[in-house]
Structures are given as C-alpha cells and as structure tokens.
Amino acid sequence: MSRVCQLTGKKANNAYAISHSHRRTKKLQQVNLQWKRVWWPEGKRWVRLRLSTKAIKTLERKGLSAFAKEAGLDLNKL
Incomplete structure (x- = not known):
C-alpha cells in the first residue's frame, strides 16, 4: 500500500x-501515517484506515461520516 493518507490524500514531500x-x-x-481503527456508527462496525496524525485530530472534531463524505471515500467498500 502506498504511503498516502486515505482521508486527506497527504503524501511525501520533496525537500533538501x-x-x-x-x-x-x-x-x-514522509507523512506520519498510522493504522487507526475507527468506530463507524452508521455501519455499526469498526473501519481500519491509514491516516495521517493530522487527519486523526480532524477526525475527532468532524466525525468519520462527515470527513469521509468530504474526502469522497466510500466506507462500505472498506
């Protein structure tokens, strides 16, 4: 799997x-990516996502469904 955040789309940055x-x-x-199990209330199940630490903080504020909809991610396929 590539090193890209599934919700924000963050990826590696070229630098010197x-x-x-x-x-x-x-x-x-590289992006600070972590595997995170998040409870999805609408689906009544856990969803395992590869998220950047920034996305984890945003996820706590917005909620999984709203954040996934904004990112265009279909949680049913995960």
Missing part, C-alpha cells in the same frame, strides 16, 4: 537535506 557545509541532497519527507 542540508549539510553543515550547506551541500544539498534531495530527500523525501
């Missing part, structure tokens, strides 16, 4: 690693 001599080499800044 800068040494002490200011030599720059390219690197990837």
Whole structure:
C-alpha cells in the first residue's frame, strides 16, 4: 500500500537535506501515517484506515461520516 493518507490524500514531500557545509541532497519527507481503527456508527462496525496524525485530530472534531463524505471515500467498500 502506498504511503498516502486515505482521508486527506497527504503524501511525501520533496525537500533538501542540508549539510553543515550547506551541500544539498534531495530527500523525501514522509507523512506520519498510522493504522487507526475507527468506530463507524452508521455501519455499526469498526473501519481500519491509514491516516495521517493530522487527519486523526480532524477526525475527532468532524466525525468519520462527515470527513469521509468530504474526502469522497466510500466506507462500505472498506
């Protein structure tokens, strides 16, 4: 599975690693992804999602159904 948040679509960012001599080499800044089991009240079951930590915080505020609808994610297929 690719390293992409299932709700926000966040993925790796291209950046530079800068040494002490200011030599720059390219690197990837990966998203902090976590597997999270979330209770889905409408479906009366647990849903396992790969979420960024930012999405987990937003999920607690918005709720799963609203956030999934906003992201265009069909929870029945998970």
